[in-house]
Amino acid sequence: MDGESLTLVNRDYTIHAIRPCTMEKGKKMAKLRLTSPPPDLIGRLAAAGAFDEIKPFPAMGMATARLGGKHILIFSSGEVTIRAADDEDDVLKTAKLILALIRTSGKT
Numbered sequence: 001m002d003g004e005s006l007t008l009v010n011r012d013y014t015i016h017a018i019r020p021c022t023m024e025k026g027k028k029m030a031k032l033r034l035t036s037p038p039p040d041l042i043g044r045l046a047a048a049g050a051f052d053e054i055k056p057f058p059a060m061g062m063a064t065a066r067l068g069g070k071h072i073l074i075f076s077s078g079e080v081t082i083r084a085a086d087d088e089d090d091v092l093k094t095a096k097l098i099l100a101l102i103r104t105s106g107k108t
Contacts, residue, residue, distance in 0.1 A: 008092075011035065012099050018088050023071065029083040030091045034099075037078030044105040045074060045098070070094060 008015040013032045021027040042063045046054050054065040061076040073081040085091045
């Protein structure tokens, strides 16, 4: 199953691939693209306070985050890489959580 891959299209994001993780054997990774990322994407996610750890790198337009053992790369362009997810469902739950955090943190 090393070559397995799955692509999902959703109204809010496209997951380009769910495949075996290169960091941890038996885990999954995925690259997703948000359909309409807010201009302050990284700031919103950092302000949400839901990650175990988040480190913004503004000069690079990205942040690294940790959430429940997953390693997440967030780019201001709206690309998100999720690594070390348990399975496809864990990838989808993480994607949905990220969307919820963006929506919640954008409300005043």
